[in-house]
Amino acid sequence: MAELATIARPYANAAFDIAKQEGSLDHWSKMLMVVDATRQHETVQVLLDSPDMPSNAKAFRLAEICGEELDDRGKKFLQALADHDRLGLVGEIRAQFEALRAEEEKSLDVEVVSAYEMSDAQTQSLKSALSTKFDKDISIETSVDSTLIGGAVIRAGDVVIDGSVRGKLNKLAETLSL
Amino acid sequence: MQQLNPSEISEIIQNRIQGLDVKAEAQNEGTIVSVSDGIVRIHGLQDAQYGEMIEFDGGLYGMALNLERDSVGVVILGDYEDLTEGMTARCTGRILEVPVGPELLGRVVDSLGNPIDGKGPITASQTAPIEKVAPGVIARQSVDQPVQIGLKCVDAMVPIGRGQRELIIADRQIGKTAIAIDAIINQKRTGIKCIYVAIGQKMSTISNIVATLEEYGAMEYTTVVAASASDPAPMQFISAYSGCSMGEYFRDNGEDALIIYDDLTKQAWAYRQISLLLKRPPGREAYPGDVFYLHSRLLERAARVNAEYVENHTNGAVKGQTGSLTALPVIETQAGDISAFVPTNVISITDGQIFLETENFNSGLRPAMNPGTSVSRVGGSAQVPFMKKISGGIKLALAQYRELAAFSQFASDLDDATRRQLEHGERVTELMKQKQYSPMSVAEMGTVLFAANEGYLEDVEVNKVLDFEAALLSFMRSEYTDFMNDIDENGTYNDDVVATLKEGIEKFKATQTY
Numbered sequence: 001m002a003e004l005a006t007i008a009r010p011y012a013n014a015a016f017d018i019a020k021q022e023g024s025l026d027h028w029s030k031m032l033m034v035v036d037a038t039r040q041h042e043t044v045q046v047l048l049d050s051p052d053m054p055s056n057a058k059a060f061r062l063a064e065i066c067g068e069e070l071d072d073r074g075k076k077f078l079q080a081l082a083d084h085d086r087l088g089l090v091g092e093i094r095a096q097f098e099a100l101r102a103e104e105e106k107s108l109d110v111e112v113v114s115a116y117e118m119s120d121a122q123t124q125s126l127k128s129a130l131s132t133k134f135d136k137d138i139s140i141e142t143s144v145d146s147t148l149i150g151g152a153v154i155r156a157g158d159v160v161i162d163g164s165v166r167g168k169l170n171k172l173a174e175t176l177s178l
Numbered sequence: 179m180q181q182l183n184p185s186e187i188s189e190i191i192q193n194r195i196q197g198l199d200v201k202a203e204a205q206n207e208g209t210i211v212s213v214s215d216g217i218v219r220i221h222g223l224q225d226a227q228y229g230e231m232i233e234f235d236g237g238l239y240g241m242a243l244n245l246e247r248d249s250v251g252v253v254i255l256g257d258y259e260d261l262t263e264g265m266t267a268r269c270t271g272r273i274l275e276v277p278v279g280p281e282l283l284g285r286v287v288d289s290l291g292n293p294i295d296g297k298g299p300i301t302a303s304q305t306a307p308i309e310k311v312a313p314g315v316i317a318r319q320s321v322d323q324p325v326q327i328g329l330k331c332v333d334a335m336v337p338i339g340r341g342q343r344e345l346i347i348a349d350r351q352i353g354k355t356a357i358a359i360d361a362i363i364n365q366k367r368t369g370i371k372c373i374y375v376a377i378g379q380k381m382s383t384i385s386n387i388v389a390t391l392e393e394y395g396a397m398e399y400t401t402v403v404a405a406s407a408s409d410p411a412p413m414q415f416i417s418a419y420s421g422c423s424m425g426e427y428f429r430d431n432g433e434d435a436l437i438i439y440d441d442l443t444k445q446a447w448a449y450r451q452i453s454l455l456l457k458r459p460p461g462r463e464a465y466p467g468d469v470f471y472l473h474s475r476l477l478e479r480a481a482r483v484n485a486e487y488v489e490n491h492t493n494g495a496v497k498g499q500t501g502s503l504t505a506l507p508v509i510e511t512q513a514g515d516i517s518a519f520v521p522t523n524v525i526s527i528t529d530g531q532i533f534l535e536t537e538n539f540n541s542g543l544r545p546a547m548n549p550g551t552s553v554s555r556v557g558g559s560a561q562v563p564f565m566k567k568i569s570g571g572i573k574l575a576l577a578q579y580r581e582l583a584a585f586s587q588f589a590s591d592l593d594d595a596t597r598r599q600l601e602h603g604e605r606v607t608e609l610m611k612q613k614q615y616s617p618m619s620v621a622e623m624g625t626v627l628f629a630a631n632e633g634y635l636e637d638v639e640v641n642k643v644l645d646f647e648a649a650l651l652s653f654m655r656s657e658y659t660d661f662m663n664d665i666d667e668n669g670t671y672n673d674d675v676v677a678t679l680k681e682g683i684e685k686f687k688a689t690q691t692y
Binding site: 006133151155159160161162167168 | 191194195197198200202203204205206207208221222223224225237247248249266268
């Protein structure tokens with residue numbers, strides 16, 4: 001995973017630079033999403049994994065399946081990947097592309113797991129609090145996990161704010177078992 | 179075992195609960211992507227610092243050693259069997275620390291300062307990071323006070339000063355640890371605090387050493403840091419630094435401390451293991467590129483610091499006191515090969531070395547020190563005058579003996595002067611033998627060495643030399659008690675001392691009781 005990230009970085013950077021220059025971040029985002037989704041399809045996967053097909057042909061087929069969603073540049077990008085036998089990296093490239101885009105657009109995806117369903121008002125106040133803290137546009141995705149017992153855990157990229165009762169109990173247990 | 183006191187326990191629990199901080203703080207979190215032989219790679223942890231403690235689920239800690247673009251390489255300090263891919267790890271923002279202070283004396287601890295002797299928790303109020311920068315030039319003072327090891331051969335020929343680094347180097351099973359343990363036992367009367375760092379040794383050996391130290395009342399002023407062969411490599415690697423921080427506490431508070439790293443070869447092995455697993459490029463003998471720095475930064479922290487440094491460090495609480503940390507690193511060679519990588523490195527870092535030789539050991543000369551290749555580069559200026567004057571003759575006699583030893587088989591064909599030198603050398607060599615766990619005081623060593631210098635041993639048979647020594651010392655102790663005590667205390671050397679010594683030895687020889 002870590003090594004894949006290193007290999008995928010130049011491709012993601014290249015795609016992002018082109019998209020930024022052309023002002024088509026949205027379009028590229030969509031293209032990468034389509035390719036990634038297609039690639040994950042079972043039949044397509046069999047095709048991509050088959051050893052008796054040259055890489056370039058695989059890229060051609062993949063572009064064909066994606067059809068209209070891919071423009072010329074998208075197809076060329078796939079060919080470039082195929083030239084270096086990196087078609088398998090599309091998922092990682094997409095993740096990095098999205099990260100670069102979020103950085104550029106100052107947006108941040110935050111995942112909030114709470115013990116009980118949060119009201120809209122709560123979500124809104126949390127959103128505004130987080131946007132002051134991180135100085136970014138926050139988009140919140142909420143989910144419920146009753147094993148937290150109470151409170152919530154906020155996850156924004158690497159940063160985790162654990163305000164759950166379970167987390168506090170764990171801390172207490174560690175302190176006492178020292 | 180101590181009795182458990184119920185009120186004490188609930189008090190501890192109360193304190194811990196009161197000290198518990200349950201505020202929700204933003205933490206940097208990452209995911210384990212691979213686990214292999216005590217090394218985990220973690221994706222995320224953007225804010226990790228070099229050497230930072232990384233916390234895993236279940237109170238397990240690791241140390242971040244490789245900071246790469248997409249991952250952090252962390253060595254696990256403990257059992258890594260429970261870690262799996264996908265588990266989370268958190269930054270703590272703290273560099274690895276160990277407890278320090280006088281509370282650690284008399285205890286056996288692991289590399290993290292946790293007690294492993296079953297004597298209850300350690301209540302040290304202070305902690306110190308395990309990696310610190312050594313005192314600079316301005317803070318230092320030259321070495322001019324001795325550390326008495328209590329062994330005739332060492333104190334006479336390779337004297338060690340407070341703040342010096344003296345290497346003990348030999349093959350396995352020649353008596354390296356024996357010298358170190360004798361050095362600790364002899365500090366009973368000097369007030370020097372001792373730290374014994376056991377790296378990669380058998381637990382049975384370590385427990386024997388602790389039992390020996392307890393038997394001779396040496397545990398009272400000693401801390402044993404144990405990283406046994408079964409401990410993970412990172413624990414063996416950091417144990418030397420942990421022990422050093424515990425010793426530095428005494429140095430920085432104007433006291434004197436002695437630290438023994440037994441042995442640094444195994445520490446280098448542990449570091450090599452970690453480095454190779456972290457995929458750092460191997461160099462000579464598969465050691466990583468920074469194996470010299472591994473030992474140089476450790477041994478540089480053994481130093482004598484001046485009173486000003488101590489005063490600044492203690493905020494004026496301790497005035498006019500210098501502090502010192504003396505290091506006795508131990509290196510094990512393979513088949514006497516001192517030109518291997520790690521031995522040459524450590525020889526070049528230290529201020530001298532004590533060479534022990536298999537040949538000497540097998541011929542019954544114990545301690546098996548080779549007086550020719552053993553040197554002390556700074557200890558001479560730290561010797562007490564009494565020992566300094568007397569030891570000169572011993573060194574010379576042994577050097578001459580070594581030159582002539584090859585001819586000793588033709589003894590009958592040699593001229594008188596040569597024969598006499600040979601015989602004198604034989605006796606002095608015999609006199610260098612000393613039993614384990616029987617350190618001698620300055621006056622005792624000086625008296626017997628003086629007797630040898632002045633030729634009083636000439637008519638003593640070689641195999642009677644040690645009996646002569648024992649009898650002479652008990653005679654001097656009973657007949658010249660004040661004189662001996664005075665030398666032990668002041669170490670003066672003048673005509674009166676010489677006259678008294680001569681008188682005493684002659685009186686003793688007249689009794690013919692050896």
